[in-house]
Amino acid sequence: MNDRDRDDAGRARSARPRDAYGRPLPRGARGEDRVPDDYTAPPEEALAEAQRLLDADRPFHAHEVLEAAWKAAPDPERELWKGLAQLAVGFTHVRRGNAQGAQALLRRAADRIAAYDPAPYGIAAVSLAAHARRMADRIEKDGLAAVTDADLAPSLS
Known part of the structure; x- marks a missing residue:
């Protein structure tokens, strides 16, 4: 028997509580407030909320907001929003201590985001x-200790 959490459509959803960096906690533990699965907001509001979350050192939650914007974006903007979500995931990997994951996501994010000029x-x-x-290169050269808190909360606009 599969005890995985599912939504009404049968898609896998994790109802487990999460810590500040999105790591699952044991069932019944008190976790961080989550971004609702059905979160939607106009692009300007999503950016403001993602910025607020990055500034509060909650990159996983910023990723969830940006991912929702990516999924709702019109086709010409989807890669930009996907890149922004990957940027936040890269920051999440930094906070979780995963240097290789951080480098990979930061580089993917940079490639997607750079294509939008002007954005x-x-x-x-x-x-x-x-x-x-720059962050990915610095992590590769000097490790995660080279990343500052300010690096993880850049201005999105």
């Missing part, structure tokens, strides 16, 4: 892409 909604695509590449 819609005032997104600072060029500087975000450069920031992600």
Whole structure:
């Protein structure tokens, strides 16, 4: 028998509580508030919420907001939003101590985001892409200890 959490459509969903960096906690533990699975917001609001979450050192939660924006975005913007979500996942890997995962996601994010110049909604695509590449290179050279808290909360716009 599969005891995995499922939504009404049968898709796997984890109802387990999560810590500040999105790691699952034991059932019944008190975790962080989650971004609802059905979260939707206009792009400007999603950016503001993602920025608030990054500034509060909650990159996993920022990723969830950006992922929702990516899934709702029109086709011409999807890769940008996917890149922004990957940027937040890269930051999550930093916080979880996964240097290889951080490097990989930061580089993927940079490649996607850099393609948008100019970017819609005032997104600072060029500087975000450069920031992600610099971080990935620094992690590769000097390890996760080279990452500062400020590195994990860049201005999205």
